[in-house]
Amino acid sequence: AQTVTQSQPEMSVQEAETVTLSCTYDTSESDYYLFWYKQPPSRQMILVIRQEAYKQQNATENRFSVNFQKAAKSFSLKISDSQLGDAAMYFCAWTGGSEKLVFGKGTKLTVNP
Amino acid sequence: DAGVIQSPRHEVTEMGQEVTLRCKPISGHDYLFWYRQTMMRGLELLIYFNNNVPIDDSGMPEDRFSAKMPNASFSTLKIQPSEPRDSAVYFCASSSRLAGFIETQYFGPGTRLLVL
Numbered sequence: 629a630q631t632v633t634q635s636q637p638e639m640s641v642q643e644a645e646t647v648t649l650s651c652t653y654d655t656s657e658s659d660y661y662l663f664w665y666k667q668p669p670s671r672q673m674i675l676v677i678r679q680e681a682y683k684q685q686n687a688t689e690n691r692f693s694v695n696f697q698k699a700a701k702s703f704s705l706k707i708s709d710s711q712l713g714d715a716a717m718y719f720c721a722w723t724g725g726s727e728k729l730v731f732g733k734g735t736k737l738t739v740n741p
Numbered sequence: 742d743a744g745v746i747q748s749p750r751h752e753v754t755e756m757g758q759e760v761t762l763r764c765k766p767i768s769g770h771d772y773l774f775w776y777r778q779t780m781m782r783g784l785e786l787l788i789y790f791n792n793n794v795p796i797d798d799s800g801m802p803e804d805r806f807s808a809k810m811p812n813a814s815f816s817t818l819k820i821q822p823s824e825p826r827d828s829a830v831y832f833c834a835s836s837s838r839l840a841g842f843i844e845t846q847y848f849g850p851g852t853r854l855l856v857l
Contacts, residue, residue: 671830673848729846731784
């Protein structure tokens with residue numbers, strides 16, 4: 629069965645600094661999608677960034693970028709110039725040939741002023 | 742374009758009562774998912790639909806839970822009778838399939854359910 633592992637239950641970063649959240653996954657499939665979702669205290673699940681496995685180029689969205697290492701099955705999220713509004717739970721998720729999303733258990737990010 | 746709409750946003754009820762949660766997916770999306778989130782179990786997929794047809798309900802905890810999708814723009818998740826252990830945040834999400842792969846799932850704001 630596919631699994632997604634986020635090894636850091638909690639992380640903290642100083643405002644304006646850079647932080648990297650880790651995610652690894654286990655799959656035997658060659659084509660799949662990976663996602664990072666953000667869940668602030670409001671509990672809304674917000675898509676941060678998406679990566680297609682067949683693309684070698686790492687996805688970026690403004691201050692958010694990923695380091696996708698397909699051979700290592702690693703998908704980390706880098707947040708640059710951290711802002712107070714980035715404080716949230718961050719979930720890594722994977723989907724392959726089926727419609728189901730497999731989620732990690734999340735990383736709680738604290739941003740210190 | 743409106744996102745996924747869920748109602749109510751908060752629900753407080755007493756044990757034994759029937760609870761109905763509602764969801765309107767993004768227009769044009771043909772997949773609809775119901776999730777439950779608790780501290781203990783994290784995010785759990787309960788059931789999902791494709792073109793209004795339930796595809797996989799293996800995550801539905803027990804017979805007290807039922808879900809319907811009478812048309813492409815509306816779905817309900819019903820709990821009858823409700824129990825305190827059903828207290829959770831329930832999310833609805835929708836997506837579509839593109840080039841053989843499911844596209845991004847977009848989540849609604851969630852319904853926070855408290856069963857006393």
